[in-house]
Amino acid sequence: MRHSVNRPPTPDVADDQEREQSLPETINIKMIESGEKERLMELLRERLTECGWKDEMKTLCRAYIKKQGRDNVTLDDLIQVITRKGRASVPASVKAELLQRIQSFLVSAAL
Template identity: 90%
Template sequence: MRHSVNRPPTPDVSDEQEPQHSLPDVINIKMIESGEKERLMELLRERLTECGWKEEMKTLCRAYIKKEGRDNVTLDDLIQAITLKGRAAVPASVKAELLQRIQSFLVSAAL
């Protein structure tokens, strides 16, 4: 192979293989392509609103802002302050329903 000063060497054909994706990457790609990921996100939004999680998070945010002072809080601060509490506050029934839907998708997609 001949190299040029102005351009890099031309790769061999064997170098142009598609990158290998991990299983979670493949699942994510399939869920996006099928539209299942958006349906699951909508279901999650509905369930979190129904169980009062959304209002609980609003209350936590307001309390944090009141405690720290409105001018002293950034969005990053707020996210860092409530993320762990928010994840812990998601009801087990909502998590179980989403897990069931994901498992059903994987079976139907034969992954």
């Protein structure tokens, strides 16, 4: 294909999509660079421990291991068993607090 002498070739759409990051990717990068992601993770750990969620998940794991037998359980089995229940049992107040902190970060970062 010959290119015009007066203008550069039009870039392919696929090339543009590879160069441009999606909004969630951009937010994730900004949160990592600023250290906000690690602060949010620490806050989440604290809140889940405070509300007893962590102990509840530990109890579920122990009950599953006891039921199946110690030698018959893998980490993948445990993850599959407790993931859905674990996500569903995170208190709404913890979710709301994290959401508020993320929104505040986005406003302050002007994203």
